[in-house]
Amino acid sequence: MRLLLLVRAYQVYGHMKALLDPLDLEQREIPNDLDPAFYGFTKADLDREFFLGVWRMSGFLSENRPVRTLRAILTRLEQAYCGNIGYEYMHIADREQCNWLRDRIETPVPMAYNRQRREVILDRLIWSTQFENFLASKWTAAKRFGLEGGETLIPGMKEMFDRSADLGVESIVIGMSHRGRLNVLGNVVRKPLRQIFNEFSGGTRPVDEVGLYTGTGDVKYHLGTSYDRPTRGGKRIHLSLVANPSHLEAVDPVVVGKTRAKQYYSNDVDRTKNMGVLIHGDGSFAGQGVVYETLHLSALPNYTTGGTIHIVVNNQVAFTTDPKSGRSSQYCTDVAKALNAPIFHVNGDDVEAVVHVCELAAEWRQTFHTDVVVDIVCYRRFGHNEIDEPSFTQPKMYKVIQNHPSALEIYQKKLLETGQATKEDIDRIQNKVTTILNEEFLASKDYVPQKRDWLSAYWSGFKSPEQLSRIRNTGVKPEILKTVGKAIATLPDNFRAHRAVKKIFADRLKMIETGDGVDWALGEALAFATLLVEGNHVRLSGQDVERGTFSHRHAVVHDQETGVRYCPLDHVMMNQNEEMFTVSNSSLSEFGVLGFELGYSMENPNSLVIWEAQFGDFANGAQVIFDQFLSSGEAKWLRQSGLVVLLPHGYDGQGPEHSSARLERFLQMSDDNPFVIPEMEPTLRNQIQKCNWQVVNVTTPANYFHVLRRQIHRDFRKPLIVMAPKNLLRHKDCKSNLSEFDDVQGHPGFDKQGTRFKRLIKDQSGHSDLEEDIRRLVLCSGKVYYELDEKRKSTERKDVAICRVEQLCPFPYDLIQRELKRYPNAEVVWCQEEPMNMGAYSYIAPRLATAMKALDRGNSDNIKYVGRAPSAATATGFYMVHVKEQSELVENAITSDTITNPTIS
Numbered sequence: 001m002r003l004l005l006l007v008r009a010y011q012v013y014g015h016m017k018a019l020l021d022p023l024d025l026e027q028r029e030i031p032n033d034l035d036p037a038f039y040g041f042t043k044a045d046l047d048r049e050f051f052l053g054v055w056r057m058s059g060f061l062s063e064n065r066p067v068r069t070l071r072a073i074l075t076r077l078e079q080a081y082c083g084n085i086g087y088e089y090m091h092i093a094d095r096e097q098c099n100w101l102r103d104r105i106e107t108p109v110p111m112a113y114n115r116q117r118r119e120v121i122l123d124r125l126i127w128s129t130q131f132e133n134f135l136a137s138k139w140t141a142a143k144r145f146g147l148e149g150g151e152t153l154i155p156g157m158k159e160m161f162d163r164s165a166d167l168g169v170e171s172i173v174i175g176m177s178h179r180g181r182l183n184v185l186g187n188v189v190r191k192p193l194r195q196i197f198n199e200f201s202g203g204t205r206p207v208d209e210v211g212l213y214t215g216t217g218d219v220k221y222h223l224g225t226s227y228d229r230p231t232r233g234g235k236r237i238h239l240s241l242v243a244n245p246s247h248l249e250a251v252d253p254v255v256v257g258k259t260r261a262k263q264y265y266s267n268d269v270d271r272t273k274n275m276g277v278l279i280h281g282d283g284s285f286a287g288q289g290v291v292y293e294t295l296h297l298s299a300l301p302n303y304t305t306g307g308t309i310h311i312v313v314n315n316q317v318a319f320t321t322d323p324k325s326g327r328s329s330q331y332c333t334d335v336a337k338a339l340n341a342p343i344f345h346v347n348g349d350d351v352e353a354v355v356h357v358c359e360l361a362a363e364w365r366q367t368f369h370t371d372v373v374v375d376i377v378c379y380r381r382f383g384h385n386e387i388d389e390p391s392f393t394q395p396k397m398y399k400v401i402q403n404h405p406s407a408l409e410i411y412q413k414k415l416l417e418t419g420q421a422t423k424e425d426i427d428r429i430q431n432k433v434t435t436i437l438n439e440e441f442l443a444s445k446d447y448v449p450q451k452r453d454w455l456s457a458y459w460s461g462f463k464s465p466e467q468l469s470r471i472r473n474t475g476v477k478p479e480i481l482k483t484v485g486k487a488i489a490t491l492p493d494n495f496r497a498h499r500a501v502k503k504i505f506a507d508r509l510k511m512i513e514t515g516d517g518v519d520w521a522l523g524e525a526l527a528f529a530t531l532l533v534e535g536n537h538v539r540l541s542g543q544d545v546e547r548g549t550f551s552h553r554h555a556v557v558h559d560q561e562t563g564v565r566y567c568p569l570d571h572v573m574m575n576q577n578e579e580m581f582t583v584s585n586s587s588l589s590e591f592g593v594l595g596f597e598l599g600y601s602m603e604n605p606n607s608l609v610i611w612e613a614q615f616g617d618f619a620n621g622a623q624v625i626f627d628q629f630l631s632s633g634e635a636k637w638l639r640q641s642g643l644v645v646l647l648p649h650g651y652d653g654q655g656p657e658h659s660s661a662r663l664e665r666f667l668q669m670s671d672d673n674p675f676v677i678p679e680m681e682p683t684l685r686n687q688i689q690k691c692n693w694q695v696v697n698v699t700t701p702a703n704y705f706h707v708l709r710r711q712i713h714r715d716f717r718k719p720l721i722v723m724a725p726k727n728l729l730r731h732k733d734c735k736s737n738l739s740e741f742d743d744v745q746g747h748p749g750f751d752k753q754g755t756r757f758k759r760l761i762k763d764q765s766g767h768s769d770l771e772e773d774i775r776r777l778v779l780c781s782g783k784v785y786y787e788l789d790e791k792r793k794s795t796e797r798k799d800v801a802i803c804r805v806e807q808l809c810p811f812p813y814d815l816i817q818r819e820l821k822r823y824p825n826a827e828v829v830w831c832q833e834e835p836m837n838m839g840a841y842s843y844i845a846p847r848l849a850t851a852m853k854a855l856d857r858g859n860s861d862n863i864k865y866v867g868r869a870p871s872a873a874t875a876t877g878f879y880m881v882h883v884k885e886q887s888e889l890v891e892n893a894i895t896s897d898t899i900t901n902p903t904i905s
């Protein structure tokens with residue numbers, strides 16, 4: 001029994017004694033549990049024979065010699081658990097998984113590579129090493145975040161990919177940060193070396209199909225690429241390295257989302273053909289919260305990708321910070337234990353051990369379809385970047401590093417000593433690599449990038465911002481609206497829905513049948529249903545989106561007796577694939593889930609992918625995705641996304657964290673020029689294509705329907721930020737007629753534009769083209785419109801016009817000017833419910849002034865502001881204060897005789 005406890009101790013704690021640190025600087029306490037004396041064994045016992053038992057045991061205990069000396073047992077335990085690999089797996093609850101690993105770990109000869117394999121490993125290590133040396137010699141002062149000290153990553157990854165391909169993987173999505181990225185790009189993904197070198201020499205901007213320069217570009221160690229790489233086993237594997245910002249780990253959920261989308265589109269139901277691989281730094285893996293958020297998506301039914309392989313390039317320092325200041329756990333990988341993921345720590349100087357665990361990780365992933373971590377413990381030979389001095393802060397470590405041979409030198413020596421390779425073999429490979437690097441360097445001088453590689457098969461035919469896309473109507477045939485409308489408003493016969501839900505569905509059916517009073521939720525469902533019947537994939541994810549935070553959506557209903565779920569949008573067509581419409585409550589994460597959906601949206605343009613925040617206020621938890629990816633991704637990396645973000649926004653007295661999605665921030669990040677009116681003629685208008693994203697604050701169900709459908713019915717993709725309503729979901733006036741959804745032109749009462757999204761909704765009082773008696777034109781956006789309209793009705797003001805700016809960005813100059821012309825004598829008021837330093841005011845003011853100036857209607861001094869006073873918090877926490885503020889601003893906009901202009905008071 002005591003011997004079994006000792007064996008178990010090695011399985012659990014052996015990794016703590018493993019020789020993981022190439023520099024041998026790590027001071028680790030070896031647990032007493034690994035000392036035979038702890039169990040009462042003495043030296044005298046070493047040569048005693050013990051019977052280890054014959055349980056249904058795997059590993060060395062199952063060998064056919066259950067009787068062995070203690071000495072032999074200890075030797076085997078040390079070899080298996082305390083060599084250059086430390087296995088952490090005993091935290092895994094599943095016995096089958098543990099036994100599977102034990103079999104592989106405890107096998108007597110785990111790494112038996114033949115001469116041929118060793119030559120391949122050597123070749124790959126030479127490539128990895130020479131690549132960095134070559135860059136260092138040609139561009140001595142350029143930042144490249146070299147891999148020196150961690151070069152074994154490259155052979156490790158390549159062997160991992162080869163093994164994965166053998167096991168059925170056809171496509172791998174890779175995410176990684178700066179460290180070694182160029183090496184991975186060149187040697188693993190096979191971005192042409194001449195292109196990488198060209199970028200080092202200053203680079204040429206990419207050229208799109210019509211030969212126009214486009215995009216702002218990014219530093220070379222952020223760029224992505226994709227390639228079909230032949231594998232050692234004679235297959236081809238598609239590799240895509242996703243572009244990413246400096247923000248460490250931010251790309252993690254994006255990679256996972258993109259992988260999931262690939263699985264959907266390749267009908268990879270068991271998730272064995274498409275896989276995600278993430279490469280991390282030790283500092284960022286332990287420190288960045290998005291790692292945890294991403295890991296926790298891994299087993300969720302609508303987010304799982306059947307396992308991501310994580311590789312940590314653990315160089316034991318983060319910029320200048322030692323691990324003891326960078327994390328509270330023993331290993332930088334401990335966060336992954338929360339998932340029951342196995343973790344393989346490996347000494348980065350031992351290339352064969354690295355290759356071994358990389359292959360093992362691939363096998364694990366294909367066998368158990370869960371995450372797995374490889375922790376390559378290495379070092380950073382130089383500073384954080386090439387112009388950084390590391391010994392300012394890590395003097396002892398860098399004294400050791402100075403005299404430490406490279407992994408390649410170590411491997412070459414080993415191969416020579418064991419006769420596995422000759423000096424000639426090594427020289428031959430070294431010379432071949434040098435020659436190719438030099439040839440590619442020469443070719444880089446006149447290298448011209450030809451095409452934008454975001455145009456993968458799914459994206460062909462899509463337009464760049466330089467190519468004009470036609471504006472299309474988005475209405476749908478009335479009979480289709482009726483058919484799908486009935487399908488989504490009907491529950492199965494024997495379904496015992498909650499009483500209130502039954503009523504909601506009965507009301508929906510009535511709306512479809514009468515064509516009257518279509519509300520927000522039905523408008524949205526009609527957009528989804530019609531896109532589905534047109535063959536598009538629709539995916540909506542976020543916290544509590546199935547029912548809807550505000551209990552309005554009920555996209556999934558639950559039988560009150562059995563709990564069985566029913567999703568009406570899964571039944572708009574015969575034999576509809578269940579995943580075609582996916583609505584899924586997400587984990588309680590913003591950064592992770594938004595990143596995931598962004599990645600998902602980038603795979604295939606024929607999908608409407610939506611992330612909804614619980615309240616827009618919480619979206620700033622995902623700020624990095626908004627700033628670094630969504631608003632600027634196309635400009636930096638020439639990748640488009642049509643992701644829709646729904647952010648419930650509006651002042652209804654729920655306090656400072658349930659009122660504002662921070663509309664101002666999204667507008668501030670918009671890149672439409674406030675001082676230049678672009679081409680607005682309908683057949684030439686490509687204002688949206690030229691803009692980084694669209695920001696809307698829509699006020700009718702029909703307009704919401706059209707803005708969603710517009711995302712798909714165009715030849716380009718742009719992110720869409722929607723300030724989504726809360727109290728409009730049930731507002732008596734916030735209803736649309738079904739005729740506003742259809743494609744019939746010339747309905748009485750509606751103009752031709754009724755069949756498409758209205759960027760601006762003109763005053764609803766039936767004004768003619770010229771209304772000289774109107775004294776005030778109130779421009780507003782969002783739900784405050786209904787309060788303004790109500791006030792106007794109750795006060796019977798006939799000299800005030802109210803227009804809704806439904807699309808704030810890009811700014812509808814043409815329609816604003818149309819309204820300015822309609823009311824030539826009106827003072828111009830911008831009314832908002834947000835404080836003056838928030839909301840749309842600071843975005844609107846210069847643009848509105850530009851529109852006015854062009855018509856000789858004055859300048860920004862002539863724009864009157866009505867709204868809340870500037871404020872630090874977004875909203876008051878006192879309901880009564882809210883009510884007073886709100887009624888004052890509404891009154892001020894409609895009834896006050898004079899409005900003091902804030903810019904001149």
Ligand SMILES: Cc1ncc(C[n+]2csc(CCOP(=O)(O)OP(=O)(O)O)c2C)c(N)n1
Nearest residue numbers: 179246247248281282283284315317318319
């Ligand atoms: C989110 C974020 N915070 C801070 C930085 C600045 N920064 C760049 S590299 C780095 C250290 C990274 O350490 P580690 O993850 O261990 O990777 P290594 O550079 O050692 O490979 C830091 C803090 C950043 N890029 N991203």
